[in-house]
Amino acid sequence: MVGASPYDARMRAEPTILHVDLDAFFAAVEQRDKPSLQGKPVVVGGIGGRGVVATASYEARAFGVHSAMPTAEARRRCPNAAFLAGRFHAYREASRAVMELLRSISPLVEPLSLDEAFVDLAAAPGFTDYSVAGVSALGLELKDRVAEVTGGLTGSVGIGTSKFIAKIASELDKPNGMVVIAPGMERDLLRPMQVTVIPGVGPATAENLRRIGVHTVADLEEISAEELVRVVGKSHGRNLFQLARAQDDRLVEPEREAKSVSVEDTYETDHVDRRLLAALVDRQAAKVTERLTKARLSGRTVTLKVRLHDFSTHTRSATLPGPTDDARTVARVARTLLSELDTSGGVRLLGVGVSSLADWIQDDLFADTGEFGDTESIDGPEPLDAETENALASVGRRRAWLPGLDVTHDEHGQGWVWGSGRGVVTVRFETAASPTGRVLSFAADDPALHVLNPAPET
DNA sequence: TCTGGGGTCCTAGGACCC
DNA sequence: TCTGGGGTCCTAGGACCC
Numbered sequence: 001m002v003g004a005s006p007y008d009a010r011m012r013a014e015p016t017i018l019h020v021d022l023d024a025f026f027a028a029v030e031q032r033d034k035p036s037l038q039g040k041p042v043v044v045g046g047i048g049g050r051g052v053v054a055t056a057s058y059e060a061r062a063f064g065v066h067s068a069m070p071t072a073e074a075r076r077r078c079p080n081a082a083f084l085a086g087r088f089h090a091y092r093e094a095s096r097a098v099m100e101l102l103r104s105i106s107p108l109v110e111p112l113s114l115d116e117a118f119v120d121l122a123a124a125p126g127f128t129d130y131s132v133a134g135v136s137a138l139g140l141e142l143k144d145r146v147a148e149v150t151g152g153l154t155g156s157v158g159i160g161t162s163k164f165i166a167k168i169a170s171e172l173d174k175p176n177g178m179v180v181i182a183p184g185m186e187r188d189l190l191r192p193m194q195v196t197v198i199p200g201v202g203p204a205t206a207e208n209l210r211r212i213g214v215h216t217v218a219d220l221e222e223i224s225a226e227e228l229v230r231v232v233g234k235s236h237g238r239n240l241f242q243l244a245r246a247q248d249d250r251l252v253e254p255e256r257e258a259k260s261v262s263v264e265d266t267y268e269t270d271h272v273d274r275r276l277l278a279a280l281v282d283r284q285a286a287k288v289t290e291r292l293t294k295a296r297l298s299g300r301t302v303t304l305k306v307r308l309h310d311f312s313t314h315t316r317s318a319t320l321p322g323p324t325d326d327a328r329t330v331a332r333v334a335r336t337l338l339s340e341l342d343t344s345g346g347v348r349l350l351g352v353g354v355s356s357l358a359d360w361i362q363d364d365l366f367a368d369t370g371e372f373g374d375t376e377s378i379d380g381p382e383p384l385d386a387e388t389e390n391a392l393a394s395v396g397r398r399r400a401w402l403p404g405l406d407v408t409h410d411e412h413g414q415g416w417v418w419g420s421g422r423g424v425v426t427v428r429f430e431t432a433a434s435p436t437g438r439v440l441s442f443a444a445d446d447p448a449l450h451v452l453n454p455a456p457e458t
Numbered sequence: 459t460c461t462g463g464g465g466t467c468c469t470a471g472g473a474c475c476c
Numbered sequence: 477t478c479t480g481g482g483g484t485c486c487t488a489g490g491a492c493c494c
Contacts, residue, residue, distance in 0.1 A: 025494095049459045054494090067494080072459050113465095113494045200467095202492050235468060236491090256466095264463060301486085311461070315488060351463090 010247035012161040014130040015180055016122040017252065018139065019166035020146070022098065022155045023175035025115035027057035029090050030082075030404065032151055034416055036428060036436040041065070041081035043074050047403060050266050050348070054086065058175060084404030089453050091115075097149040105142070108252045118163055120252035132180050135159045139178045151432060161186065162248035168197060186246035191218040198243050200236065208232055220244040257359070261297065262305075263287045264351030267395060270309045271347050275388045278335050280395065284352040285331035297357050298323035302330050304337035305351035313349075316340055323358040330354060401425045401444060406452035412440060414452065420444060 022028065026044040031037045041060035045053040051071040063078035071083065095114040102109045105127075108120035121127060121135065129135075139157040146155045154176040158169025165186050169179040181189055194216060195201050195209055208231050214220050220228075221244045229237035242248065263284045271277055281304070292298060303317040316337040324330065334352045384392065401407075401420035407427055408414045415429035415437060423444045430437030442449050 046462055048462095050462075052460090052462050054462080068461080070460050071462095073461095075459095116494070200492065204491060233469070259466070260464090262464065266462060303487095313489085317487060319486065349462090353464095 008247060010242065010249045011165075011186070012122070012249075013183060014122075015132065015135050015159050015161050015166075015183060016120065016130060017160060017163055017166040018119040018121055018135075018142075019158045019163070019170045020098070020102065020117055020119070020142070020155050021158075021170045021174070022094075022115040022146070022150075022153055024055055024057050024061075025094075025153075026055040026086060026091055027060070028153050029087070029094055030084055031057060032153060033087075033090065033432045034082075034404075034428070035430050035432070035434065037082050041078050042084065043071070043078070043081045044084050044086045044404070045071055045074075047071060047083050047085050048268055050268065056081075082403070085402040087404060087406065087453060094150045094153060098146055098153075098155070101142075101145055101149050105138075108254050110252045110254055110256070118166065118252045121159075123252075132182050136178065136180050139180065143176070143178060162246070163250050163252070164199070164243055164248040165189075165246060167199060168193075171197070190244070190246055191216065191221070193217050195220055198240065200239065205232055205236065217244055258295070258297065258357060260303075260353055260355035260357065261288055261291050261295070261299070262303070262351055262353030263291075264305060264349060264353075266307070266349045267347075270345075271395070272344065273388070273391065274343070275385070276391045276395070277338060277343060277347060277350065279384055279388055279392045280350050281334045281338055281352060282331045283392070284350060285334050286327045288352050288354055289325050289327040289330050292325040292354060297359060298325040299354035299358065300324075300356040301354065302333040302337070303351075303353040303355065304334045304341075305349070305353065306338070306341055306343065306347055307349035308343070309346035309348060311348070314341060319356065323356070323360075325354075408450050408452045409440075409442070409446075410448040410450075425449065 027042040030042050030044060039059065041063060042057040043053055043060050043065055044055045045051055049072070053065060053067055053069045053071055053074050055067060056065040056074070060078050060081045065074045065078050065081065074081070075083065091114050099109060099111055099117060102117055102119050106119050106121060106124040108123040110118040112118070121138070127138065139159055143155060143157060146153060156170045156174045156177045158166045158172070158179050160166040160169050160181040161183050165181050169181050172179045195214060196206050209220070212223065212231055214223060220240065225238065225241040228241050231237065232240065265284070300323045301317055301319045303315055305313065305315050307313045318333050318337060320333070330352065401417045403417050403419055405417040406414070407417055409427065412429050414431050415427040418426040418428045418439060420426065424441050425444050426439060426441045428437050428439045
């Protein structure tokens with residue numbers, strides 16, 4: 001029996017896996033670059049009527065604001081917060097600097113998102129002291145260097161004998177924490193915790209477990225593998241059985257290939273007009289294929305996603321005989337899929353995705369085969385009538401002066417958009433390198449005022 | 459002013475082939 | 477005439493994560 005041995009092959013003997021998680025990442029970058037917001041509640045996310053919070057600063061969390069909350073609710077809870085649309089170029093740059101730093105420690109770095117990564121310390125050249133004190137010293141130094149390379153951002157570090165334990169550890173002392181779980185202590189740590197700390201246990205699984213009397217990991221340990229499989233399914237059940245015992249031998253995988261590329265948009269109001277919907281699908285097909293082409297990918301399966309007025313979500317997909325990255329082909333398939341759905345009640349979201357990816361690009365064998373409805377002869381999407389043209393132009397037209405955006409003024413220098421409306425833009429003139437700046441307002445069409453960086457993406 | 463966007467993984471059923 | 481399994485591919489939906 002393996003259970004009694006301290007040397008379980010399903011976890012490592014030494015704490016060699018490190019997890020880093022940058023604290024309130026998007027909001028922290030905003031506070032770094034906008035000195036007037038330091039120490040203040042900041043909410044980054046969708047600022048429109050149907051937006052949700054991507055990240056709330058800790059000051060905003062004190063008001064009950066959190067990720068995935070509708071922004072309207074966040075405004076009610078914390079009306080004095082700064083609500084910002086997000087500057088992904090800045091987040092990507094900070095993320096790049098951190099990932100590069102991590103790769104200087106070990107070549108085995110697995111990014112999970114812009115603000116999170118695993119590092120396999122067992123592969124760190126020249127590092128040999130895997131005692132708790134040894135890895136703690138490394139973790140603390142890493143935090144200092146994260147701050148150096150990002151201009152002062154903080155991260156939380158967890159170190160343990162597996163990915164699972166390292167990730168749990170990084171949560172324990174947020175923000176700006178550093179926790180090492182000593183080998184052998186894993187199960188004692190987990191037992192009193194709620195099952196929802198286990199990654200993969202969300203609301204639905206938690207409810208299923210609650211119904212069989214499982215609330216904590218200690219409760220979970222009492223359930224047989226057979227029963228878990230019955231309650232939550234084969235794959236999930238087996239995983240839970242193991243994680244309840246801290247058994248996790250997953251590797252740190254530095255290079256994971258993309259499996260799909262997709263684009264989706266939620267509209268400010270529901271759309272019914274089929275010509276407009278078709279034109280929106282065309283636009284998304286163009287976006288998605290542009291991203292495919294840039295990544296030198298192509299794919300065989302086109303998926304259309306539609307969310308209706310009642311929030312019900314439907315997907316339709318079709319698989320081509322060979323991969324494509326051609327906008328017209330993807331658009332034609334996606335339009336055909338759209339025509340199979342009843343959208344008469346109104347559409348709040350459309351999405352187009354491509355999967356079954358190949359890392360090579362086949363010649364356009366299927367671009368004009370007409371398999372999915374034929375076929376405007378050559379370039380470009382179908383011509384639009386004037387009315388649809390107008391509607392298309394107005395849907396998703398970027399608000400010119402999104403709050404948070406970097407701008408520069410010919411006379412006053414660099415700042416950021418504090419707010420806009422009624423033809424007026426209010427700008428605070430400050431940067432990461434300046435003290436808190438003053439606020440000035442301009443006409444929205446003031447020729448001296450310029451957007452400094454690429455517009456936010458979401 | 460109810461509920462984003464970009465992903466991954468899993469399940470279950472049907473088609474099809476051997 | 478009746479009755480097989482197993483494997484693979486495809487599709488739709490759902491849970492989950494950041």
